[in-house]
Amino acid sequence: MSDPFIIETAGLHKNYDGIEALRGLTLQVPAGSIFGFLGRNGAGKTTTIKILLGLAKPTSGKAHVFGLDADDQAASVAIRRRTAFVSDEKDLYDYMTVGEMIRFTASFFPKWRADMEERQLRRFDLRRERPIKGLSRGMRTKLSLLLALCRGAELLILDEPTSGLDPVVTEEVLQALVSGVAGEAMTVFFSSHQISEVDQIADHVAIIDRGQLAISGALDDLRQNYRRIQLVFEGDAPNVKFHPAGVRRVQRKGRVLTILSSAGTEQILDEAKRYRPVSIDVVPVTLKDIFLETVAAED
Numbered sequence: 099m100s101d102p103f104i105i106e107t108a109g110l111h112k113n114y115d116g117i118e119a120l121r122g123l124t125l126q127v128p129a130g131s132i133f134g135f136l137g138r139n140g141a142g143k144t145t146t147i148k149i150l151l152g153l154a155k156p157t158s159g160k161a162h163v164f165g166l167d168a169d170d171q172a173a174s175v176a177i178r179r180r181t182a183f184v185s186d187e188k189d190l191y192d193y194m195t196v197g198e199m200i201r202f203t204a205s206f207f208p209k210w211r212a213d214m215e216e217r218q219l220r221r222f223d224l225r226r227e228r229p230i231k232g233l234s235r236g237m238r239t240k241l242s243l244l245l246a247l248c249r250g251a252e253l254l255i256l257d258e259p260t261s262g263l264d265p266v267v268t269e270e271v272l273q274a275l276v277s278g279v280a281g282e283a284m285t286v287f288f289s290s291h292q293i294s295e296v297d298q299i300a301d302h303v304a305i306i307d308r309g310q311l312a313i314s315g316a317l318d319d320l321r322q323n324y325r326r327i328q329l330v331f332e333g334d335a336p337n338v339k340f341h342p343a344g345v346r347r348v349q350r351k352g353r354v355l356t357i358l359s360s361a362g363t364e365q366i367l368d369e370a371k372r373y374r375p376v377s378i379d380v381v382p383v384t385l386k387d388i389f390l391e392t393v394a395a396e397d
Contacts, residue, residue: 107162112142133287134288147287149169151183164253189242196226196227254286301316338355345358
C-alpha cells in the first residue's frame with residue numbers, strides 16, 4: 099500500500115544566525131492533493147520548501163518526501179528527480195529561445211510529456227522562436243510552469259507562482275495548473291500569501307505563521323466546521339473564557355463578544371447562553387476570515 103502522504107514533517111526547526119525561521123513545524127500533505135501552503139511573507143514557507151528539496155538542512159526535526167529523508171544527500175537527489183519546482187525567480191536561460199529551453203529541459207527527463215508540451219504551448223500562446231530575454235514576467239511564469247508540468251514529475255512544488263503577475267495572467271496560470279494536473283498522478287504543493295488563489299484551486303490547506311503550523315485540513319472541512327459566533331449584551335461584554343475545545347479566538351469590543359469556532363458550536367452556544375446575551379448570531383466564515391483571525395490571534 100502506498101504512503102497516503104507525499105510530504106511529512108515532524109518538529110521541524112530552522113535557525114539562521116539565531117533567528118527562528120521554523121519553530122517545530124509538523125505537516126502532512128496527502129497524495130494527489132492540491133495543497134495550499136498559506137502564510138504571510140516571512141512566515142517560513144520558502145524555508146520549508148528548501149528543506150523539502152534538500153537545499154537547506156533543518157536545525158532539528160525531520161522532513162520526508164515520498165517517504166525519503168530530505169536531510170540525506172542521496173535521498174534528496176532522488177526526491178528532486180521525482181519533483182518539479184517553480185521558484186519565484188523563474189530561473190531561465192535568457193540566451194535561449196522558448197523552443198531551445200524546452201528541448202534542453204526535456205533532454206534530462208525520460209518521461210517528458212510531448213503531448214502536454216503542445217497543449218501548454220497553445221494554451222499560453224508561447225511561440226518556440228521567441229527569445230526568452232524578451233518575455234514578460236507573465237510569459238516567463240507560463241514557460242516555467244510548462245517546463246514543470248511536462249517533465250512527468252510526481253510532485254509539483256511552487257513557491258509564490260503568481261507573484262508580481264496581473265489578475266488576468268494570474269487567472270491563466272491558476273487554470274493551467276488545475277487543468278495540467280487533472281487526471282495526472284501528481285501532487286501539487288504551492289506556497290502563497292494570496293488567500294484568493296489558495297481558495298480557488300486548493301483542496302487542502304495549511305496556514306503557517308511565524309514558523310509554526312496554525313491550521314491544516316481539507317478546505318471543505320474547514321469551510322464546514324468554522325463559524326463566527328457573535329454575542330451582544332445589554333452592557334459591556336463580560337470578560338470570560340470559553341472551555342469547549344473548538345474555541346479558536348475570543349474578542350471583546352464594547353457590547354459585542356465574538357468567538358471563532360472550529361468545532362463544537364452547539365457546546366459553545368450552550369455555554370454562551372449562561373452569560374445571558376440579548377442576541378446570538380452564528381455565521382459561516384471564509385478562508386480569508388480564518389486566515390486573518392488566525393494570524394491576528396498571534397499578534
